[in-house]
Amino acid sequence: METDGFVRRRRMTAGTTGNDPGVAGASAGAEVRWLGGRFWGVSESIVGSLTPRIGGETEIQTIDLIRSAQDAQSEDSEPDYEGLPQGASTSTHMLAGAVAGIMEHCLMFPIDCVKTRMQSLQPDPAARYRNVMDALRRIVATEGIWRPLRGLNATAIGAGPAHALYFASYEKLKKTLSDVIHPGANSHLANGTAGCVATLLHDAVMNPAEVVKQRMQMYNSPYRGVLDCVRAVWQKEGPTAFYRSYTTQLTMNVPFQALHFMTYEYLQELLNPHRQYNPSSHMLSGALAGAIAAAATTPLDVCKTLLNTQESLALGSMSSGKGAHRHISGLAHAFRTVYRLGGLRGFFKGVQARVIYQMPSTAISWSVYEFFKYGLTKHQYNKRRTQQMEAEM
Numbered sequence: 001m002e003t004d005g006f007v008r009r010r011r012m013t014a015g016t017t018g019n020d021p022g023v024a025g026a027s028a029g030a031e032v033r034w035l036g037g038r039f040w041g042v043s044e045s046i047v048g049s050l051t052p053r054i055g056g057e058t059e060i061q062t063i064d065l066i067r068s069a070q071d072a073q074s075e076d077s078e079p080d081y082e083g084l085p086q087g088a089s090t091s092t093h094m095l096a097g098a099v100a101g102i103m104e105h106c107l108m109f110p111i112d113c114v115k116t117r118m119q120s121l122q123p124d125p126a127a128r129y130r131n132v133m134d135a136l137r138r139i140v141a142t143e144g145i146w147r148p149l150r151g152l153n154a155t156a157i158g159a160g161p162a163h164a165l166y167f168a169s170y171e172k173l174k175k176t177l178s179d180v181i182h183p184g185a186n187s188h189l190a191n192g193t194a195g196c197v198a199t200l201l202h203d204a205v206m207n208p209a210e211v212v213k214q215r216m217q218m219y220n221s222p223y224r225g226v227l228d229c230v231r232a233v234w235q236k237e238g239p240t241a242f243y244r245s246y247t248t249q250l251t252m253n254v255p256f257q258a259l260h261f262m263t264y265e266y267l268q269e270l271l272n273p274h275r276q277y278n279p280s281s282h283m284l285s286g287a288l289a290g291a292i293a294a295a296a297t298t299p300l301d302v303c304k305t306l307l308n309t310q311e312s313l314a315l316g317s318m319s320s321g322k323g324a325h326r327h328i329s330g331l332a333h334a335f336r337t338v339y340r341l342g343g344l345r346g347f348f349k350g351v352q353a354r355v356i357y358q359m360p361s362t363a364i365s366w367s368v369y370e371f372f373k374y375g376l377t378k379h380q381y382n383k384r385r386t387q388q389m390e391a392e393m
Contacts, residue, residue, distance in 0.1 A: 092380070093171045094164040096372035101163025104365040105155045110136060110148035111357040116217040118350035119305040121341045127219035132353050151216035154226045158209025166202035167369060170194045170261070186269060188262050195261035199253045207249055208242040214308045237310075237327070245307035248331045252300030256293045263289035264366065277374040283363045290362025294354045299347035301354060303334035 105112070114135040117127055126142070129135035139147050177190035212229050215221060223229035233241050267285035272278045294301075310327060328334055338346045 097167030100369035151213035286366030294358035
C-alpha cells in the first residue's frame with residue numbers, strides 16, 4: 001500500500017494509537033478511496049469487516065484490504081455517469097454540450113464549406129466540383145488556404161450556446177419522458193420527442209449564425225467578414241432574413257434529430273447495454289446515426305441552403321419579369337425552385353459531402369460530449385464523497 005491512489009489522508013501510526021498495529025491498520029483502511037484505479041471508494045462499513053482480519057503484518061493487511069474491497073464491489077461500485085449528482089446535471093450537460101458543439105463544427109468546417117458550395121443550384125463555372133476532395137483542393141489552390149475557414153468565427157459563437165441548450169434540454173426531457181412512458185427503461189418515443197424539442201431551442205440560437213456562415217462560404221462571397229455580412233444583410237433584407245430559413249431548418253432538423261437520437265440510443269443498447277463510458281461505442285453509434293439521418297434529410301438541407309444564401313444565379317434564372325423573385329421565401333417556394341432548376345436530382349446535390357460531413361461530425365460531438373459528461377460527473381462525485389467523509393470524521 002505504497003501509492004496515494006490506495007490509501008489517502010490520516011495514516012495513523014502505531015505510536016499515535018498506543019503502539020497497536022491492528023488499530024493503525026483499521027484507521028488506515030477507513031481512508032480507502034481508490035483501489036487499483038477502478039473502485040470509487042470504500043465506506044467505513046467495510047472497515048468494520050476488515051478490522052477482525054487485520055494482523056500486525058503488512059502483507060496480511062494488504063491482502064485483506066484488497067479482498068474486502070473486491071467483495072464490496074457490488075455495494076460500492078463506480079457510479080452510473082448517466083445519473084448525475086442532483087443539482088449539477090443541468091450545468092454539466094450544458095458545459096459538455098457547448099464544448100462538444102464548438103469542437104464538432106470547428107473541426108469539420110472545411111467539409112461544411114464544400115457541402116454548401118456543392119448544393120449550389122446554379123454554380124459559377126469555376127465552382128463546379130467533381131467530389132469533396134476535388135473541391136477542397138481547388139478551393140485552396142485558387143482562393144487560398146484560409147478560404148475554407150471563412151465564417152468559422154460566426155459558427156463557433158453560435159455553436160456554444162446552441163449546443164448547450166440542445167444537450168441539456170435533451171437529457172432533461174429524455175429522463176422525464178422515459179419515466180412517464182416506460183419507467184426504468186429506455187423509450188425510443190421519449191428519445192425522439194426530446195430530440196425534437198431540443199432542436200427547437202438549438203435552431204433558434206443557431207439559425208442567424210448559419211445564415212452568415214453560408215453566405216461567407218459561397219464562391220465569390222462579397223462580404224469582407226462576419227460583421228460586414230451581418231450589417232449588409234440587416235440593411236438590405238431586414239432582420240427577418242436571419243430567420244427566413246427557420247421553418248425549413250426545423251422541418252429538416254426535427255426529423256433529422258429524431259432519427260439521429262433514436263438511432264444513437266438504439267445502437268447504444270446494442271453496443272453498450274450497461275451504459276458505461278465507452279468511447280468506441282459512442283463514436284461508432286454517433287457516426288452511423290449521423291450518416292443515416294443526413295442522407296434521409298438531404299432534400300430539405302438543399303432547400304435550407306437556397307433560402308440562406310439566396311443564390312444570385314438561381315434568382316436570375318427564375319426571373320421572368322421586372323423585379324420578379326427578388327427573394328426566395330418559404331419552404332414551398334424553395335422546393336419549386338430546386339425542382340425547376342435541378343429536377344429530382346437537384347434535391348440530392350451535395351449528399352456525398354453531407355454524409356461525409358455528418359459522420360465524423362456526430363461521432364466527434366457524441367464522443368466529446370460523453371467524455372466531458374463522464375469527467376465532470378466523476379469530479380463532482382469525488383467531491384461529494386470527500387465532503388461526506390470529512391463530515392463523518
